[in-house]
Amino acid sequence: xxxxxxxxxxxxxxxxxxxxxxxxxxxxxxxxxxxxxxxxxxxxxxxxxxxxxxxxxxxxxx
Amino acid sequence: xxxxxxxxxxxxxxxxxxxxxxxxxxxxxxxxxxxxxxxxxxxxxxxxxxxxxxxxxxxxxxxxxxxxxxxxxxxxxxxxxxxxxxxxxxxxxxxxxxxxxxxxxxxxxxxxxxxxxxxxxxxxxxxxxxxxxxxxxxxxxxxxxxxxxxxxxxxxxxxxxxxxxxxxxxxxxxxxxxxxxxxxxxxxxxxxxxxxxxxxxxxxxxxxxxxxxxxxxxxxxxxxxxxxxxxxxxxxxxxxxxxxxxxxxxxxxxxxxxxxxxxxxxxxxxxxxxxxxxxxxxxxxxxxxxxxxxxxxxxxxxxxxxxxxxxxxxx
Numbered sequence: 001x002x003x004x005x006x007x008x009x010x011x012x013x014x015x016x017x018x019x020x021x022x023x024x025x026x027x028x029x030x031x032x033x034x035x036x037x038x039x040x041x042x043x044x045x046x047x048x049x050x051x052x053x054x055x056x057x058x059x060x061x062x
Numbered sequence: 063x064x065x066x067x068x069x070x071x072x073x074x075x076x077x078x079x080x081x082x083x084x085x086x087x088x089x090x091x092x093x094x095x096x097x098x099x100x101x102x103x104x105x106x107x108x109x110x111x112x113x114x115x116x117x118x119x120x121x122x123x124x125x126x127x128x129x130x131x132x133x134x135x136x137x138x139x140x141x142x143x144x145x146x147x148x149x150x151x152x153x154x155x156x157x158x159x160x161x162x163x164x165x166x167x168x169x170x171x172x173x174x175x176x177x178x179x180x181x182x183x184x185x186x187x188x189x190x191x192x193x194x195x196x197x198x199x200x201x202x203x204x205x206x207x208x209x210x211x212x213x214x215x216x217x218x219x220x221x222x223x224x225x226x227x228x229x230x231x232x233x234x235x236x237x238x239x240x241x242x243x244x245x246x247x248x249x250x251x252x253x254x255x256x257x258x259x260x261x262x263x264x265x266x267x268x269x270x271x272x273x274x275x276x277x278x279x280x281x282x283x284x285x286x287x288x289x290x291x292x293x294x295x296x297x298x299x300x301x302x303x304x305x306x307x308x309x310x311x312x313x314x315x316x317x318x319x320x321x322x323x324x325x326x327x328x329x330x331x332x333x334x335x336x337x338x339x340x341x342x343x344x345x346x347x348x349x350x351x352x353x354x355x356x357x358x359x360x361x362x363x364x365x366x367x368x369x370x371x372x373x374x375x376x377x
Contacts, residue, residue: 021366040152050362051358
């Protein structure tokens with residue numbers, strides 16, 4: 001956990017890509033889940049943030 | 063003599079061009095070669111995308127070109143993301159994508175595994191299995207509509223034969239509980255061969271020597287399957303999931319032909335819903351916002367898949 005936080009603070013690609021991936025997966029789940037309308041409402045912003053983050057962080061050093 | 067003069071004249075005529083190209087740097091020559099592709103890409107992909115994003119922020123209607131186009135900010139997005147009907151379409155799409163992927167990967171991989179074993183008539187069976195994939199979705203939708211007919215349909219007769227139920231007592235495309243499964247069955251029937259072919263390529267790329275080494279180490283068939291076959295075929299499986307996942311997320315033609323989104327709107331997938339908004343209700347700005355939401359979702363998913371695929375390949 002400490003290593004992940006350290007790599008995040010040093011702007012390393014691996015952990016940031018993981019954060020972006022989690023956000024995209026969460027956004028897609030929120031978009032298609034049948035449980036709560038408010039989750040659906042906020043799904044797009046979560047997916048968008050994840051996708052933009054993924055594009056940006058894929059240019060970070062390894 | 064005449065020939066010599068002709069050759070000299072033609073060389074003189076070419077000289078200015080040759081000098082012109084010689085004057086270009088390697089970088090410029092490179093740009094000259096890729097410029098047509100870049101221009102085409104910008105014109106066909108990037109420009110429509112930017113235009114759609116721009117339209118999604120307006121109240122534009124394509125059937126009222128004379129009407130004033132007003133900027134509405136993010137109101138189209140707000141309305142889509144609070145609309146229970148579109149939420150239902152998303153759920154219908156999720157059901158369709160999940161079950162078709164699950165069944166296609168399961169059946170496709172099993173068929174590939176069986177076809178990979180050498181047996182008599184192997185090639186003939188491969189040809190027969192891939193036939194559905196070659197048909198047009200319109201044709202498939204049409205003849206499955208007949209197969210699903212409660213009175214004369216072979217599917218109902220077959221289910222009735224197996225379960226003892228009256229074939230005319232249920233309607234696959236007329237019942238709200240069965241219609242979502244009807245489209246899953248047809249898509250699985252049509253596209254499992256595609257997954258099978260990709261898996262077959264993966265299985266055939268595994269060197270026989272690895273299995274021989276495993277045999278020497280007395281690894282059981284079960285262990286060979288889980289520690290050799292599955293890991294080495296995994297990149298191909300993931301590729302199949304990526305292709306089919308994105309295609310099924312955008313599924314339109316087959317479902318329109320089969321159920322038209324009905325009964326009610328139970329099989330109205332997002333692409334059908336989007337088409338209705340854009341070309342039946344003519345809410346172009348609203349439909350553009352809808353398209354942007356779907357685009358971002360597919361793009362995000364594709365990014366994850368490509369990353370996962372690269373990781374598996376590195377392994």
